[in-house]
Amino acid sequence: MPDSATTPVSFANRAITEPWTTKEPPVTRRGERTRQALVQAARTVFERDGFINSRLSDITTEARCSSGSFYTYFESKEEVLVAVLESMQDDMMHPGIGRLPEGDESIRAVIEASNRAYIEAYRRNARLMMLLEQVATLDPMFAALRLERAQTFAERNSVKIKSLQEAGLADTSLDPRTTSWALSSMISRLAYLGLVLGEPFDWDELVGTITTLWLNALRVPEDRRG
Amino acid sequence: MPDSATTPVSFANRAITEPWTTKEPPVTRRGERTRQALVQAARTVFERDGFINSRLSDITTEARCSSGSFYTYFESKEEVLVAVLESMQDDMMHPGIGRLPEGDESIRAVIEASNRAYIEAYRRNARLMMLLEQVATLDPMFAALRLERAQTFAERNSVKIKSLQEAGLADTSLDPRTTSWALSSMISRLAYLGLVLGEPFDWDELVGTITTLWLNALRVPEDRRG
């Protein structure tokens, strides 16, 4: 339910690809290969050194191409970062098999699976998430991107909370939007603390506790939790 | 109860002042004045431009002193940032009057006041908190500082949660440490989203909802909330 890694995210389709990409996409196969190599190299370098501490020359060296070629495909360092973050979205959009419970699973199981999937996706992309946090403080464009991402999930969760309330399964005195933001925030910050800053957590236990806290917070009736 | 702004914080006294300051403190009044001017100027510049995008020359210009004077008191931009963050701690350590409820106030009132105080302190220092997030992704020293800060509050809250459990006022199936981290994370992320990234929140409503969520999450009995 948080920042869910299970569905496409808006900015990958609209906010990024449209207004920020000005270079023509490659037309030849060779060009496509070079562009891909640059994106992959950029991811490697960014994950290793961060955005600020990386140099374009590191990326082109890693991609085994010249610095001039970089500008055939990207306008700037920022733009290749956008492409790298898009590729992260691609990953988060295709969770591993069996991540989501099927059929008439209990509420608890659904929430827990969602939380677990989020943590797993975050783990795979922890360095890039750190990157996103880093550049969000540097460039309003990325701040907007960061916020947009959070908004997407908050809104989605907001709808789900409202459904639960209407089904008599959640505390109706809670404002759905605020509650959604609060619960999403909880897990995204925990992922950041644990997977980026390195606070040691027992992740199985953590997911269980978070799930309980959500159910408690929403006051899902004991006998309907699953 | 979160990152509480109501009590002294460890790193302000121990971690920062001792190991990170290598320059001799000024001995004359004039020197003290100049150093203070530099710290104040650095805060102004950092809040305006961020850490990465600020130049030492901006700071010295703002402080109306020469670039050489900067190095009389600080080894580097990092070191003056430490001093600025210390001054932030000083502020967070001295909350305004009446922030904390007195005597036999209800549990809800205590938690709500604590959350409100946190948000208020965060608001006053929002740009510096952003700074801390920014440098935490750049420099392990600041990452450690960031984490240490979070740990302090998580541990303090952990103790309080345990007390509530022992008094039969909280769900004993919850692990106190994990729960503490989760609830602290919720509010600190919300403060970041709202006060740094600019998501528009109704803060009064937000504090109320957060407080309800905490009470719900901990399962504080309805009739004991106040």
Added chain:
Amino acid sequence: MPDSATTPVSFANRAITEPWTTKEPPVTRRGERTRQALVQAARTVFERDGFINSRLSDITTEARCSSGSFYTYFESKEEVLVAVLESMQDDMMHPGIGRLPEGDESIRAVIEASNRAYIEAYRRNARLMMLLEQVATLDPMFAALRLERAQTFAERNSVKIKSLQEAGLADTSLDPRTTSWALSSMISRLAYLGLVLGEPFDWDELVGTITTLWLNALRVPEDRRG
């Protein structure tokens, strides 16, 4: 026989080019030209201003290129100095025609020609030799280089002295190594005093006297001197 300018010198081939050059050599002709211009400009500037008092900007101005280009080819001022000193070795390795006597020339003639060639080579490179003395007192790397250079010549002369002794042409009570160092020192210091510090010498007379002193010192029999 002293610091002989007539044969290749070890450090030009081994010690310098290998371990001290970290930048990739240029691959295009244009790059080669720029690198050469920088080395030539550095020599001009170093000879004019010395190593300490020269600025990188002087060198790039002289080479008509940007400061950034300097760092395309060299890591530091030290490194371009190494390249300049290499070029000096190149010069000292290719003495002018007729510097060395041929065939069954007399001992005196051989030694005198060798000394004369040394002085001439020193004269052509006097400012660079001063540079080497200067940096030898500043940087252990160059001190080692200076010493290595002296060792090379001392060892070569040592062998020659031993030959003379074995042929009954030199005082066998003299230790060849010490004697070699002493005689090499004599001429190198004289060259320094005259050509660097500016003591006025009659160089023809000087070479003659030095040669006599060597023959006397070694006790080469009167009737075998030539």
Added chain:
Amino acid sequence: MPDSATTPVSFANRAITEPWTTKEPPVTRRGERTRQALVQAARTVFERDGFINSRLSDITTEARCSSGSFYTYFESKEEVLVAVLESMQDDMMHPGIGRLPEGDESIRAVIEASNRAYIEAYRRNARLMMLLEQVATLDPMFAALRLERAQTFAERNSVKIKSLQEAGLADTSLDPRTTSWALSSMISRLAYLGLVLGEPFDWDELVGTITTLWLNALRVPEDRRG
């Protein structure tokens, strides 16, 4: 006989003290103590770090006085170096007891003792001699000083050589001045190579060989050497 350490040197009395010292000497005892502390500290620092790599602040710290006090006694870094070099002259002017042979000692013994005394004095002041070489390449004033020093010794030796020639004890075909410069150069360079650059020499053997070389070079008759 070389750069002899056994007699006062001109520049200490004339060249340095007169034209280069512009500050008034201290009048109080306290002032005298401070000035002495600064000279001593400068020597320590210069010997440790060289002239170029030393900072005035190191000197004043070492002397336990303020940077301002330095300028009470010296005009510049150069000037305190002059004072330090003067103190070296003082040392070289007062060799240890028994360094020089007395009475009707043999020629060999006199020359050997002189050479030994030179090496010993050089050893005591090796770092300062390096300093002198260093600054001689940087500042014409010190180059002149360096040369003047060498001239003094060369001239003194020149006179002695002439005496030996007139007494029929030395090769009259040798030009006294040139010969004097050559022999002085030999030992001063050897001292530099061994004591500054670190070439390992057996000093007892070295002094013996040098002495033999001098006697040979001058062609002092075998039966008159002692």
Added chain:
DNA sequence: AATGAATGAGGTTTCATTCAT
């Protein structure tokens, strides 16, 4: 005579971006 804070010109170095080939 002593202090120590203040000065600021002057140097080195980086690296995103451009451009001639």
Added chain:
DNA sequence: TATGAATGAAACCTCATTCAT
């Protein structure tokens, strides 16, 4: 499409010297 050399604006930092106290 690819290359890699060239660019040059910044930005940091040092330390001899001055000066107010």
